[in-house]
Amino acid sequence: MRAAFYISDGTAITSEVFGHALLSLFPIQFEHDTISFVETKEKALEACKRINKAAKRTGVPPLVFHTFVNPDIREIIDGCDGVIYNFLEHFIAPLEEKLGIKAKPKAHRTHSIHENSYDCRIDAVNYSLANDDGSNVTNYEHADVILVGVSRSGKTPTALYLALQYGIKAANYPFTDDDMDELQIPSFLKMHKKKIFGLTIDAERLVDIRHGRMANTKYSSARQCRMEVREVEKLYKQEKIPFLNTTKLSVEEITAKILSETGLQRYKY
Amino acid sequence: MRAAFYISDGTAITSEVFGHALLSLFPIQFEHDTISFVETKEKALEACKRINKAAKRTGVPPLVFHTFVNPDIREIIDGCDGVIYNFLEHFIAPLEEKLGIKAKPKAHRTHSIHENSYDCRIDAVNYSLANDDGSNVTNYEHADVILVGVSRSGKTPTALYLALQYGIKAANYPFTDDDMDELQIPSFLKMHKKKIFGLTIDAERLVDIRHGRMANTKYSSARQCRMEVREVEKLYKQEKIPFLNTTKLSVEEITAKILSETGLQRYKY
Known part of the structure; x- marks a missing residue:
């Protein structure tokens, strides 16, 4: 069974929701694994190890859904043996252009206690x-x-x-x-x-x-x-x-x- | 204030989660509006009217986050006066290629009672x-x-x-x-x-x-x-x-x- 990973520097809820929405379009079973709070390079390297282990065990590259904006950590994750799907990245540049303002990524801003609500x-x-x-x-x-x-x-x-x-x-x-x-x-x-x-x-x-x-x-x-x-x-x-x-x-x-x-x-x- | 719409043929939770994750990167206030269960062409036309009205009222094109896979409805929504961000679409083709199988979109399969869990x-x-x-x-x-x-x-x-x-x-x-x-x-x-x-x-x-x-x-x-x-x-x-x-x-x-x-x-x- 192919493995699917959901990773982020916060709860990874966004990665889970989006990965799940996509994978549910395919009539295939996946092994799911979430790695949350990957906030340091060390944790990113650990996450890579976990992904690479799954790649070896299953014999196919895991699917990796992530939302990293921080380039240091993103680079490490992007270097693993999985297939990378980065949801945020693809949409940031077009939104910046449309809104005429640069994105200001803060670590896991969504789903945190700092939300007004x-x-x-x-x-x-x-x-x-x-x-x-x-x-x-x-x-x-x-x-x-x-x-x-x-x-x-x-x-x-x-x-x-x-x-x-x-x-x-x-x-x-x-x-x-x-x-x-x-x-x-x-x-x-x-x-x-x-x-x-x-x-x-x-x-x-x-x-x-x-x-x-x-x-x-x-x-x-x-x-x-x-x-x-x-x-x-x-x-x-x-x-x-x-x-x-x-x-x-x-x-x-x-x-x-x-x-x-x-x-x-x-x-x- | 610019309007942001979250639209789908189901609960629109996926659109909300993803739109929110993206917009939270920008230090701007938005007017939020969710249109759920857009399952027919009639409802899609109604949704367009609501978006176009917001475009007129705010003077700027609303941001429209949607997850439609059905081409009939998608075409109608894509024709509105908003800026379209379709999250699923962009990732389906690469996933199909990787998995070697065609996606089988069913109407709002996620967040429904039909999920095993x-x-x-x-x-x-x-x-x-x-x-x-x-x-x-x-x-x-x-x-x-x-x-x-x-x-x-x-x-x-x-x-x-x-x-x-x-x-x-x-x-x-x-x-x-x-x-x-x-x-x-x-x-x-x-x-x-x-x-x-x-x-x-x-x-x-x-x-x-x-x-x-x-x-x-x-x-x-x-x-x-x-x-x-x-x-x-x-x-x-x-x-x-x-x-x-x-x-x-x-x-x-x-x-x-x-x-x-x-x-x-x-x-x-």
């Missing part, structure tokens, strides 16, 4: 955790968005992703069996109705997920799941709450669709 | 939430890693990031004031000692963070913070627990360093 992202994570699953219904005035839906429709992972990645304070409130007799928006949510975003899910998929947690219970029964989904969707339509079916969507996709539909402002790009 | 990431998020802050000390046999540290040293956001991004089941356990008299590793942790990773933080920074939550308490006092940090660091050294000072690190950086030091296997790249 950093504290706000941590605050958002704390907010979303403290307001998970209806645990604090008096606190919604500080929410950027309040996700609602039945149990296991995707609220919690989505709220955490919104907070961690984009600094958005996302509370979430579950509709439970007890609410179903005469389902309505609770008064403490009604006053924040503009912030509410509904999630729904196909009943069959909901049965599967709930079954994995509590098999053979009323909670995971097809009848209960169908009823809950039907009731919340009726409520969303009646109250004109924007909503989304999460059945075939990843957390990243749910998040992207919520951001796009609500126009919520990201605190981080 | 998806269910495992959601399981990991549920695990990390259920095992946050020492809430379930009987469940550590399923952990991939157990983060320990004093309150507010970065355990929870890091555990969630490990889970959400990499599918790693990260529990976390706090050392509290009550533990400090004779600080040791509790028996329920001792049996999983190899999974333990310690976090620490400079006492001054800890005072700041705790002060923001509970001002003028013993919990946030300089004396208490200094004592707690001193005690846990002593424990880490005594017990040979690998540890990391998080004071100047982002969640992404803490995560990258933990992955690198422990060699923990990522379930997603």
Whole structure:
């Protein structure tokens, strides 16, 4: 199996995202390895050794995705036995020309604590955790968005992703069996109705997920799941709450669709 | 202010990450806008309108970062009044040549529920939430890693990031004031000692963070913070627990360093 390396002087997240996006276009399996914080010549030489070892072991040159701008380190990495794909480099000169200004590379500036949005992202994570699953219904005035839906429709992972990645304070409130007799928006949510975003899910998929947690219970029964989904969707339509079916969507996709539909402002790009 | 657009037929996360990595090299402020799920020609035409509007409003051509492989849509986007940076395109031909195989672009294959690792990431998020802050000390046999540290040293956001991004089941356990008299590793942790990773933080920074939550308490006092940090660091050294000072690190950086030091296997790249 061919090896793929993701390397940078910081977290190497950019290299990982980009390398992964590219390699996913090819129906081949790769061995993945990330080497982060390659900040010195010594570490660059060590990284080269690791790459060269993989080249020997696999018998083919590893693919090396990196984002080095520092010429000293870049030169060392570029000298390894891998095939080099340097994402940033190719675009810097055209951007400099277009912007009429020279790039000022600082070591791992992205994904660091020095980004303006950093504290706000941590605050958002704390907010979303403290307001998970209806645990604090008096606190919604500080929410950027309040996700609602039945149990296991995707609220919690989505709220955490919104907070961690984009600094958005996302509370979430579950509709439970007890609410179903005469389902309505609770008064403490009604006053924040503009912030509410509904999630729904196909009943069959909901049965599967709930079954994995509590098999053979009323909670995971097809009848209960169908009823809950039907009731919340009726409520969303009646109250004109924007909503989304999460059945075939990843957390990243749910998040992207919520951001796009609500126009919520990201605190981080 | 010049506008920057991030566009794709999926979440546009790849475009965002890469555009952001590039633009952060320039000491200029940009207006950011993401257009996700541009899956049809109609949506591509709408996206062009939005870009062209920004061009008129700002008086300069927007920068457009996109990852379209589908030629029909790409052509439409490439015809807008912005400056186009297509990250994938440039690297596909060289990769095809190197791998000896044609790329098979599928619409938004990355960041979708179809990635193998998806269910495992959601399981990991549920695990990390259920095992946050020492809430379930009987469940550590399923952990991939157990983060320990004093309150507010970065355990929870890091555990969630490990889970959400990499599918790693990260529990976390706090050392509290009550533990400090004779600080040791509790028996329920001792049996999983190899999974333990310690976090620490400079006492001054800890005072700041705790002060923001509970001002003028013993919990946030300089004396208490200094004592707690001193005690846990002593424990880490005594017990040979690998540890990391998080004071100047982002969640992404803490995560990258933990992955690198422990060699923990990522379930997603």
